[in-house]
Amino acid sequence: MKYSMSALVENKPGVLNRVASLFRRRSFNIDSLTVGRTEDPELSRMTILIEGTEAVARKVEKSLRKLPNVVQVEHLHDKPAVTRDLALIKVAVDSQKRPEVMQLCDIFRGRVVDVATDSVIVEITGEEEKIEGFIELLRQIGIVEMVRTGVVGMGRGNHTVVPTPGYKRRAAARQHKNVL
Amino acid sequence: MKLTGAEILWECLLREGVDLVFGYPGGAILPAYDAMTKYKQIHHVLVRHEQGAVHMADGYARATGKVGVALATSGPGATNMVTGIATAMLDSSPVVCITGQVPTGVIGSDAFQEVDITGITIPITKHNYLLTDVEELVDTIREAFHIARTGRQGPVLIDIPKDVQIAISDFKYPEEPISVPSELPISKGDEAEVEAAIELINSAKRPFILAGHGVSLSGAEKELQEFSELGHIPVGLTLLGKGALAEGHPLCFGMMGMHGEACVNHAIQEADLLLAFGMRFDDRVTGDLKTYALKSKKIHVDIDAAEINKNVRADVGIVGNLKDVLNQFIPMMKSINRGAWISQIRDWQKGTSVREFYTRESNGKLYAVHVIRDLWKLTGGDCLVVTDVGQHQMWEAQYYQHERPRTLLTSGGLGTMGFGFPAAIGAKLGKPEESVWAIVGDGGFQMTMTELATAVEQKANVIIAIMNNRYLGMVRQWQEFFYEERYSASPMGSPDFCLLADAYKVPNIRVTKREEIADSVAFAKEHSEGPVLIEYVVEKHDIVYPMVPAGAALHKMIRRPLAEQVAEEETVES
Numbered sequence: 210m211k212y213s214m215s216a217l218v219e220n221k222p223g224v225l226n227r228v229a230s231l232f233r234r235r236s237f238n239i240d241s242l243t244v245g246r247t248e249d250p251e252l253s254r255m256t257i258l259i260e261g262t263e264a265v266a267r268k269v270e271k272s273l274r275k276l277p278n279v280v281q282v283e284h285l286h287d288k289p290a291v292t293r294d295l296a297l298i299k300v301a302v303d304s305q306k307r308p309e310v311m312q313l314c315d316i317f318r319g320r321v322v323d324v325a326t327d328s329v330i331v332e333i334t335g336e337e338e339k340i341e342g343f344i345e346l347l348r349q350i351g352i353v354e355m356v357r358t359g360v361v362g363m364g365r366g367n368h369t370v371v372p373t374p375g376y377k378r379r380a381a382a383r384q385h386k387n388v389l
Numbered sequence: 390m391k392l393t394g395a396e397i398l399w400e401c402l403l404r405e406g407v408d409l410v411f412g413y414p415g416g417a418i419l420p421a422y423d424a425m426t427k428y429k430q431i432h433h434v435l436v437r438h439e440q441g442a443v444h445m446a447d448g449y450a451r452a453t454g455k456v457g458v459a460l461a462t463s464g465p466g467a468t469n470m471v472t473g474i475a476t477a478m479l480d481s482s483p484v485v486c487i488t489g490q491v492p493t494g495v496i497g498s499d500a501f502q503e504v505d506i507t508g509i510t511i512p513i514t515k516h517n518y519l520l521t522d523v524e525e526l527v528d529t530i531r532e533a534f535h536i537a538r539t540g541r542q543g544p545v546l547i548d549i550p551k552d553v554q555i556a557i558s559d560f561k562y563p564e565e566p567i568s569v570p571s572e573l574p575i576s577k578g579d580e581a582e583v584e585a586a587i588e589l590i591n592s593a594k595r596p597f598i599l600a601g602h603g604v605s606l607s608g609a610e611k612e613l614q615e616f617s618e619l620g621h622i623p624v625g626l627t628l629l630g631k632g633a634l635a636e637g638h639p640l641c642f643g644m645m646g647m648h649g650e651a652c653v654n655h656a657i658q659e660a661d662l663l664l665a666f667g668m669r670f671d672d673r674v675t676g677d678l679k680t681y682a683l684k685s686k687k688i689h690v691d692i693d694a695a696e697i698n699k700n701v702r703a704d705v706g707i708v709g710n711l712k713d714v715l716n717q718f719i720p721m722m723k724s725i726n727r728g729a730w731i732s733q734i735r736d737w738q739k740g741t742s743v744r745e746f747y748t749r750e751s752n753g754k755l756y757a758v759h760v761i762r763d764l765w766k767l768t769g770g771d772c773l774v775v776t777d778v779g780q781h782q783m784w785e786a787q788y789y790q791h792e793r794p795r796t797l798l799t800s801g802g803l804g805t806m807g808f809g810f811p812a813a814i815g816a817k818l819g820k821p822e823e824s825v826w827a828i829v830g831d832g833g834f835q836m837t838m839t840e841l842a843t844a845v846e847q848k849a850n851v852i853i854a855i856m857n858n859r860y861l862g863m864v865r866q867w868q869e870f871f872y873e874e875r876y877s878a879s880p881m882g883s884p885d886f887c888l889l890a891d892a893y894k895v896p897n898i899r900v901t902k903r904e905e906i907a908d909s910v911a912f913a914k915e916h917s918e919g920p921v922l923i924e925y926v927v928e929k930h931d932i933v934y935p936m937v938p939a940g941a942a943l944h945k946m947i948r949r950p951l952a953e954q955v956a957e958e959e960t961v962e963s
Contacts, residue, residue: 219570223507223519230511264698271695277516277536277569376570 211240211337212266213292213362215370216255216273217281220246224278228255231276237261237269241294241359252280254370256292256361283370285362292362295334297322298344301351302329310350317343328353390561394523395424395554398487399431401530404562407431407458409449409818411442415462416502418489420554434818434847437839439466441811443473443544444837446484448775448812449819451798454608456483456537457815463489464502467548468509472805474544475513479802480629481606483542485533486514492552493521507548515543523556531567540575541693542606575692578709578717586688586705587721590620593662595685595730598624599645599674602801603667603691603711604633605794612715613666614638619719621727623734625653627668628786629801636790642734646674647937648783651946652737654937657682658944659733665689667711670700671802672939680942690714755903757856757927758784761828763906764854765789773823775799775816777809777833780862783933785828796823807836813851814844825850831857831883841893844920852913853922855886858929866932870947890922897922 218224225244232239240258247254259269266284273282285292300310310329314321317339323330333343337360344355364370392400398421402410411434414422425433436442439461446457461470467488477484491500507519516536518529526549533545590596604613613633617624617640624634625645634641643650645657654676657663663685668674675681678700689696689703690711697706707714761784764772770790775798776782782799791797798816800808813827834855844851856862865879890897896916900909900923913921934949 226508227511234512268695268699271697275515275693275695277532277572280570372570 210262211258211260211286212263213256213258213285213290213360214266214270215283215285215362215364216257216279217247217252217370217372218244218255219278219280220251220253221278224253227276227278228273231272232269235268235272237265237272243359243361245361252372256285256359258360280372280376281370283364285364288368289365290362290368291365292336292360293334294337294340294360295332295358296340296344296355298331298333298347298355299328299353300331300347301327301353303327306350310347313343313346319343390559391557392560393420393424393554394526394549394556394558395420396427397523397526397558397560398530398549398554399424399428400560400562401527402458403428403430405530405534406455409434410458410460411436411445411449411815412460413439413442413462413466415466415489417463417491417551418460418466418487418554420551421460421487421489421549424554433460434814434843436811436843438837439469440473440807441814441837441840441843443470443477443484443486444805444808444811445815445818445840445843446486447473447477447480447482447808448798448815450477450482450484450815451480451812452773452795452816452823453819454795455819456485456534459484459486461486461488462502463491463506464504466502467504467506470546471509471513472807474510474546476800476803476805476808477544478513478515480800481542481602482544483537484544485537486544486546488546488548489554490519490548490550493550494552496550506546510546513544514546515541517546517548519548520550520553523553523558526553526558527560527562528567531563532569535567536569540572575708576710576713578690578707578714580717582705582707583714583717584721586707587718589662589686589688589705590664590718591721591723591725593686594727595660596620596622596662596664596727597656597660597685598622598664598666599627599657599668600624600630600633600666601627601668602629604630606667607692607711607713608794609667609712609715610634610794612712612719616715616719616722619722619724621725621731622664623656623731625649625657627671627674627801628799630668631786631797632791632794635792637792640731642738644786646671646943647676647939648787648933648935649674650738650787651935651948652734654943654946655737656734658684660685663687665691665701665703666715667691669696672700675701676937676941676943676945682943753902755901755925755927756931757781757858757925758788758931759903760854760856760900760906760925760927761785762788763903764826764828764910767907767910768824768826771824772796773798773816773820773825775809775813775825775827777827777829778804778806778863779830779833780858780866780931780933781828781830781856783863787933806830806833809833809837810851810853811837811840811843813853814840814847814849817849817851818847824852826852826854828854828856830862831855831859831886832861832881834886835883838889841890841895841920845893845895848919850917851920853920855922855924856927857883857886857924858927858931859883860929862931863933865930869932870936870938886922886924895920895922897924899924899926901926
């Protein structure tokens with residue numbers, strides 16, 4: 210089964226390396242890991258999707274909490290949450306097949322974002338399963354290349370992942386270099 | 390006050406209470422060494438290899454409870470520290486390592502003596518830092534010491550580029566205590582969990598305490614004794630738990646695990662409640678997990694939440710400082726007479742009381758067990774013993790009883806050969822009032838004997854007791870048991886250790902007979918001005934009994950042969 214969790218980490222050099230190193234060292238099987246900025250320039254947010262048992266998911270969480278750069282970690286799988294994945298898929302089509310792709314886009318709420326003589330690029334956002342289904346159909350037509358962002362997630366309503374009340378920002382103002 | 394980065398480093402170390410550092414200079418750390426000349430309050434121990442510096446800092450930390458500090462240059466200086474850092478990590482020892490780094494401008498260019506030491510040590514430090522700005526120096530050093538000594542203790546590395554050491558900054562030391570952004574202070578256990586635990590404790594018929602390193606790390610020895618006496622609960626110790634409860638205490642049954650007491654392993658398998666206090670269910674302690682302690686519920690108290698349910702599922706898991714959690718337990722405990730359970734364990738103990746030092750009495754040969762048992766007797770069991778890794782380490786744990794905390798220092802988690810001697814130097818310098826013995830094998834000693842020069846220079850009165858069996862004994866034992874006696878690369882030659890000691894002008898003596906052990910101890914007592922070396926030439930073919938083969942069930946131990954069998958085998962051998 211897949212388990213997702215959201216982690217707030219300090220936006221500092223080497224943090225992604227520390228997290229990745231931890232997963233490798235403990236042999237955690239990571240399905241996807243995304244990281245990006247948040248509304249707070251000092252913090253980044255990671256969404257981590259792991260393949261395994263709930264016990265493993267708990268171990269991942271507890272191990273992450275031990276890293277001094279990790280400010281907060283919460284599971285998303287056990288609470289109402291929105292998760293999204295984005296894919297860009299280049300499909301080989303001639304003018305005859307193009308309408309078929311556009312029809313599929315309509316159904317899946319995808320978008321054609323580039324049209325060339327013998328291919329189109331389709332963009333789709335949604336939950337993982339929906340994207341998987343879409344890809345499966347496009348495979349029949351012919352995928353040239355594909356890229357996915359990996360899952361990002363957020364708890365619904367008051368299920369927030371924010372720093373603990375005791376969280377103290379580091380005293381000294383630091384230079385912010387985006388070298389995750 | 391305007392200071393250089395290097396001066397700020399020493400100012401900060403002073404404020405962290407550091408008066409002793411172990412190190413080795415080199416290009417990228419030269420500014421720090423130059424600035425050191427202005428800070429006479431801090432004594433620098435010049436080691437002969439950077440691994441020794443970290444082991445010494447580690448030994449110092451384990452003996453004193455304070456943070457040990459090691460210093461090295463970039464590149465090879467830093468990589469030489471790696472084994473020492475991993476050793477400290479696996480045994481939760483608070484050590485701060487400071488390394489020089491090539492100037493920030495050339496980082497990443499494969500400059501001379503450049504190595505990515507923060508990258509290398511991510512998995513073996515609690516945390517590490519690459520400083521790129523002198524303005525961050527003060528906070529970083531404060532944070533590093535804070536991380537090393539709080540929560541589950543461990544090593545922290547700070548990598549300081551040469552230009553940061555040279556850069557000038559306004560030195561201001563903040564008054565307010567440092568905190569780490571993610572940190573939650575850990576002390577008392579969750580009340581609901583504590584109550585759930587107390588319910589199990591008060592209703593258990595056959596409870597058993599597994600006391601680990603966490604007892605001494607949290608200074609909970611008194612509380613542990615009170616707890617076990619109050620509930621009449623017997624205690625087993627992990628290797629690093631030795632000293633958690635005095636081994637002469639009637640409720641203390643000794644070590645558990647692979648080479649532990651059979652009665653302790655039996656008690657673990659038969660218990661209806663295991664109380665794991667500051668231990669982590671290492672595979673050397675549990676044997677096969679599928680057959681481990683199936684009859685018991687488990688209460689696991691640890692300061693590290695990630696240890697709960699890591700190897701063994703806990704029915705109640707309490708994250709907290711053991712001392713505080715025990716103080717929560719104690720007022721709620723019922724005094725229950727568990728005489729039947731305790732006498733059951735005593736019965737098991739009787740069946741296993743045939744020991745090598747009885748069966749091998751006066752047959753003319755010298756056995757390592759003789760040496761260790763006699764050392765225990767002759768030194769009143771009151772020394773601070775540092776061991777290396779291997780057979781002698783297990784025999785020490787079996788036959789040298791420790792009554793006080795922090796009197797056995799040994800590399801338990803990583804099993805680092807070469808740890809013993811340098812760690813003993815660190816321990817002696819931290820605790821000059823203790824009589825420090827480094828009990829080492831001929832193999833392990835040869836890994837770090839280069840520190841003899843350091844010990845002499847520092848006048849560190851460490852008594853080096855080499856159990857020389859001309860073999861890598863534990864390797865030989867495994868080959869005998871599990872590899873059909875093919876002794877591949879385990880026979881090992883050594884220099885004449887006494888001649889070697891002469892070269893360093895270290896007083897030395899060689900012992901080949903049991904009768905001479907007392908003389909060697911007397912000899913050691915006569916020489917207190919520096920290290921002393923005693924070579925005990927012991928039997929080659931010797932085995933640490935009992936033994937749980939790796940991966941076997943804890944109660945399926947290879948037991949000690951009966952006395953007659955031993956005598957017979959020896960006749961055949963000679």
